[in-house]
Amino acid sequence: MITLDLLQNNKEFIVRRVHAGWRAKTRLANLGIVPGTKVKKLRSAPLFGPVQVKVKGSDLVIGRGLARKILGELVT
Amino acid sequence: MTYKDLTERKTLNIALAGNANIGKSVIFNQLTGMNQCIGNWPGKTVAKCEGRVTFLNYDFNIVDLPGIYSLSTYSIEEIISREFLIGEKVDLIINVIDGTNLERNLFFTVQLIGLKLPMILAVNQLDLVRKRKIKINLDKLEKIFKIPVIPVIAVHGRGVHELLEKTIEMFENKFQIPNEDFFKFGKEVENGIQKLIEEINNYTDELKDIKYPSRFLAIKILEKDDELIGKIKKLKPEIVDIAAEIREELEELHGEDINTIISAEIYNRIHEIINQSVVYGEKQKKATWADKLDHLTTHSIFGYVLLFIILFGAYWVVFIVGDIVGGWLDEIYEFFTPIVFNIFGDNIGTNIFWNGAMAGLFGGVGGVLVYVIPFFIVIEILQDSGYLPRAAFMMDKFMHQVGVHGKAIIPLILGFGCNVPGCTACKIMETEREKKITAFLTTLVPCAAVMAVIMGLVAKHLGFIYVLILYGIDFAVIILFGKLATKFSHEPQTELIMEMHEFRKPNTSVILKQTWFRSKEFVYKAMPLIIIIGMLMEIMLMFNLLEPINVLLQPITVLWLGLPVITGIFLIYGILRKELTLVLLEILAVDILGIALSEFMTPIQMFVFALITMLYIPCAATIIVLKNETGWKFTLKVTFIEVGFALLLGGIVNWGYIFITGGG
Numbered sequence: 001m002i003t004l005d006l007l008q009n010n011k012e013f014i015v016r017r018v019h020a021g022w023r024a025k026t027r028l029a030n031l032g033i034v035p036g037t038k039v040k041k042l043r044s045a046p047l048f049g050p051v052q053v054k055v056k057g058s059d060l061v062i063g064r065g066l067a068r069k070i071l072g073e074l075v076t
Numbered sequence: 077m078t079y080k081d082l083t084e085r086k087t088l089n090i091a092l093a094g095n096a097n098i099g100k101s102v103i104f105n106q107l108t109g110m111n112q113c114i115g116n117w118p119g120k121t122v123a124k125c126e127g128r129v130t131f132l133n134y135d136f137n138i139v140d141l142p143g144i145y146s147l148s149t150y151s152i153e154e155i156i157s158r159e160f161l162i163g164e165k166v167d168l169i170i171n172v173i174d175g176t177n178l179e180r181n182l183f184f185t186v187q188l189i190g191l192k193l194p195m196i197l198a199v200n201q202l203d204l205v206r207k208r209k210i211k212i213n214l215d216k217l218e219k220i221f222k223i224p225v226i227p228v229i230a231v232h233g234r235g236v237h238e239l240l241e242k243t244i245e246m247f248e249n250k251f252q253i254p255n256e257d258f259f260k261f262g263k264e265v266e267n268g269i270q271k272l273i274e275e276i277n278n279y280t281d282e283l284k285d286i287k288y289p290s291r292f293l294a295i296k297i298l299e300k301d302d303e304l305i306g307k308i309k310k311l312k313p314e315i316v317d318i319a320a321e322i323r324e325e326l327e328e329l330h331g332e333d334i335n336t337i338i339s340a341e342i343y344n345r346i347h348e349i350i351n352q353s354v355v356y357g358e359k360q361k362k363a364t365w366a367d368k369l370d371h372l373t374t375h376s377i378f379g380y381v382l383l384f385i386i387l388f389g390a391y392w393v394v395f396i397v398g399d400i401v402g403g404w405l406d407e408i409y410e411f412f413t414p415i416v417f418n419i420f421g422d423n424i425g426t427n428i429f430w431n432g433a434m435a436g437l438f439g440g441v442g443g444v445l446v447y448v449i450p451f452f453i454v455i456e457i458l459q460d461s462g463y464l465p466r467a468a469f470m471m472d473k474f475m476h477q478v479g480v481h482g483k484a485i486i487p488l489i490l491g492f493g494c495n496v497p498g499c500t501a502c503k504i505m506e507t508e509r510e511k512k513i514t515a516f517l518t519t520l521v522p523c524a525a526v527m528a529v530i531m532g533l534v535a536k537h538l539g540f541i542y543v544l545i546l547y548g549i550d551f552a553v554i555i556l557f558g559k560l561a562t563k564f565s566h567e568p569q570t571e572l573i574m575e576m577h578e579f580r581k582p583n584t585s586v587i588l589k590q591t592w593f594r595s596k597e598f599v600y601k602a603m604p605l606i607i608i609i610g611m612l613m614e615i616m617l618m619f620n621l622l623e624p625i626n627v628l629l630q631p632i633t634v635l636w637l638g639l640p641v642i643t644g645i646f647l648i649y650g651i652l653r654k655e656l657t658l659v660l661l662e663i664l665a666v667d668i669l670g671i672a673l674s675e676f677m678t679p680i681q682m683f684v685f686a687l688i689t690m691l692y693i694p695c696a697a698t699i700i701v702l703k704n705e706t707g708w709k710f711t712l713k714v715t716f717i718e719v720g721f722a723l724l725l726g727g728i729v730n731w732g733y734i735f736i737t738g739g740g
C-alpha cells in the first residue's frame with residue numbers, strides 16, 4: 001500500500017483506507033473517494049503542493065497533507 | 077410533509093440545483109434574461125440569484141443555487157442550499173447535471189430525490205456528450221429515477237424552455253413526488269435506517285418544526301450531521317442516542333465509518349445505473365488546445381511564469397489603457413474650463429458646479445473608471461476561461477503559509493479589481509475560519525481605486541520604483557497579518573479539496589455583460605457620491621468649515637504623519653471611496669489653489685499619503701460586504717487593526733525619513 005501523494009503521475013490505484021478526520025473524510029466520500037474506488041494521479045503542484053487526480057470521471061485537486069492520508073494499492 | 081394547494085396559484089417557484097460549473101447559471105440567464113451569475117470557479121454562484129419570467133400564462137420565480145456536491149454541512153453553501161430547498165418556497169427542483177460527468181452529478185441527484193420535492197432532471201452539455209461519443213439513454217434514466225428527464229444544451233438555449241413546459245405539465249397534473257424505490261441500501265444499513273425512521277415517526281409532534289422527510293432526516297442523523305443532530309438533541313435527545321447505537325453497530329460490522337459506508341453504497345448503485353443507461357465511445361487520444369493550456373498553466377516553471385505574466389500583464393494593460401483614456405478626459409475638462417467660466421461667469425454657482433461637481437465627475441471617471449473597466453474585463457476573462465482554479469492549484473502551498481488553502485487566491489485576485497466582489501467571493505472558503513482570514517487579507521489587497529491613487533500620485537510624481545515599493549509593503553503586510561491570524565485562530569486549517577474543470581473559450585458576450593453589469597453598479601453607487609462630495613468640499617471651503625475638523629486631526633496628520641493639515645479631511649472622505657483622496661487633492665491643489673500637486677506636497681508627503689490610503693481602512697462598500705459575510709464584530713476588529721496599523725506605519729516612515737535626512 002502507498003499513499004496518494006507518492007503515487008506516480010499517470011498511475012492508478014484502488015483506494016483502501018482514508019485516514020483523515022471526520023470532516024475531510026466525509027467530503028472525500030461524497031466525492032467518491034471511498035475504499036474500492038479507482039483513482040488516477042494526473043500531476044502534483046511543484047514544491048510538494050496539492051495533487052490532481054481523476055476519480056469518477058472528473059478531476060479533483062487534493063491538498064498534499066490530505067493526499068498523504070489516502071492509502072491504496074497500485075493497479076498493475 | 078403537507079401538500080400546498082396549487083389549484084389556484086399561477087406562480088411557480090423553481091430552484092436550479094446541481095454541482096458547480098455545469099451550466100445552472102447559463103440556464104438561469106437564458107430563462108430570466110439576467111446576466112449576473114455566470115462564472116467558472118468552484119462554487120461561483122454564491123449569492124442567491126433570483127429572477128422572474130412569465131411563460132405560457134404562468135409566472136415563474138427562479139432561484140439559481142450555489143454549486144454543491146452534497147446536502148451535508150461541509151460548506152456554508154450546502155447548508156444554505158438545503159435550508160432554502162426545504163423551506164416553504166420551492167415548488168419544484170430542476171436538478172441540472174453535466175452529461176459528460178454523470179457519476180459525480182448523480183450522487184447529488186440521489187440526495188435531492190431524498191428531499192421528496194417535485195423534480196426534473198436536466199441533462200446538460202449534450203453537445204459535449206455527442207462530441208465525446210457518449211451515448212446516454214435518457215428514457216432509461218427516466219424509468220429508473222421516475223422523474224422527467226430533459227435533454228439540454230444550455231449554451232445554445234436548447235431544451236431550456238422545455239424545462240418550463242414540463243414544469244407546467246407537472247403542475248397541471250398535481251405534481252408527482254419522486255420516490256426512492258430505485259435505491260435501497262444494503263440490508264444492515266437499510267434496517268438501521270428503517271429503525272430510525274420508525275423512531276422519528278413516533279415523535280412527529282415534537283419534530284414538527286423539522287421539515288425534512290423522515291428518511292432524509294434518519295440518514296442525516298446517522299451520518300452525524302452536526303447541524304441536524306444539534307436541533308434534534310433539543311427536541312428529542314433519545315433519537316440521537318438511538319442513532320449513535322445503530323451507527324456504532326454498523327461501523328463495527330463494516331469496519332468503516334458511516335459516511336464512507338453510505339457514500340460507497342450510493343456510488344455503487346450509481347455505477348449500476350450508468351452501466352444500464354450509458355455507453356462510452358472510444359477515448360480520443362489527440363491532445364486538444366485545452367489540454368495543452370492546462371499543461372502549461374500547471375507546469376512547475378512556466379506555470380508560475382504565466383501566473384506572474386498574467387497578473388502583471390493585467391496590471392500593465394489596465395495602467396496603459398487607463399492612463400491614455402484618463403488623459404483624454406483631463407484634456408476635455410481643461411478645454412471646457414475657460415469656456416464654462418466665460419459663459420457663466422466666475423461666481424459661486426459656477427464654482428460649485430464646475431470645480432466641485434464636474435471636477436468630481438471627471439476625476440471619478442478619469443481617475444477610476446478608466447482603470448476599473450479594463451480590470452473587470454481582464455478578471456472576467458480569467459474567470460470565464462477557467463484559469464482561476466489553476467491559480468489555486470499552483471498557489472496552495474504558498475497560501476498555506478498565510479493560514480488558508482489555495483482557493484483563497486481567488487478572492488485575493490478578485491480583490492485587485494475591487495475588494496467588494498473579493499470579499500463576497502470569500503464564500504467559497506468552506507469554514508468560518510478560512511472565510512474570515514481570507515476576507516481579512518482581501519481587504520488588504522490594493523484594489524483598482526487604490527491603484528488609481530498610487531498611479532496618479534506616486535507613479536506620476538515620484539516614479540515607478542516607488543509604486544513597486546508600495547506594493548512590496550502591501551504584500552509584506554498581507555503575509556504578516558496572514559501569519560498572525562493563523563497564530564491567533566484556534567481551529568485547525570482545512571485542506572484543499574476542489575474540482576478542476578477543463579479550459580473553455582471565454583464567451584465574449586458573457587464577459588462584456590458581466591463587465592457592464594459590474595461597472596454600472598460602480599457608476600450608480602460611486603458617481604452620485606463623488607459629485608455630491610465634490611460640491612460639499614467646494615461649499616465647505618468657501619465657508620471655512622473644514623478648519624475645525626482639520627484642527628482636531630492635526631496631531632495625527634501634521635505632527636505624526638507630517639502631512640499638510642487639509643489632508644485630514646481627505647482621508648475621512650476616502651473612507652467612502654478611496655479614490656476620493658486623490659480626486660479631492662487634485663480638486664484642491666489644481667482647481668482651487670491653482671498650483672501643481674508637486675508644489676502642494678513634498679515627495680515624502682505623497683508617499684506617506686499613498687501608503688495610508690492603501691492600508692488605512694477598507695472603503696465603506698467593503699465594510700458593508702465584510703459585515704454581511706463575517707458580522708459586525710469581526711468587521712470592526714479588522715477596521716481598527718487596519719487604521720491603527722496604517723497610521724503606525726505611516727508615522728514610522730515619516731519619522732524614519734526625518735531621522736535619516738536630518739529633518740530635510
Ligand SMILES: Nc1nc2c(ncn2[C@@H]2O[C@H](COP(=O)(O)OP(=O)(O)O)[C@@H](O)[C@H]2O)c(=O)[nH]1
Pocket residue numbers: 095096097098099100101102103113114115116120121143200201202203204228229230231232460580583
Ligand atoms: N459546451 C457547453 N458548455 C456549457 C453548457 N452549459 C454551460 N456551459 C459552460 O459551462 C460553464 C459554467 O456554466 P455556469 O452556468 O456558470 O455553471 P454553474 O456553476 O452551474 O452556474 C460556462 O463557461 C458555460 O459556458 C453546454 O450546454 N455546453
Ligand SMILES: [Mg+2]
Pocket residue numbers: 097100101113114115120121140143
Ligand atoms: Mg452558477
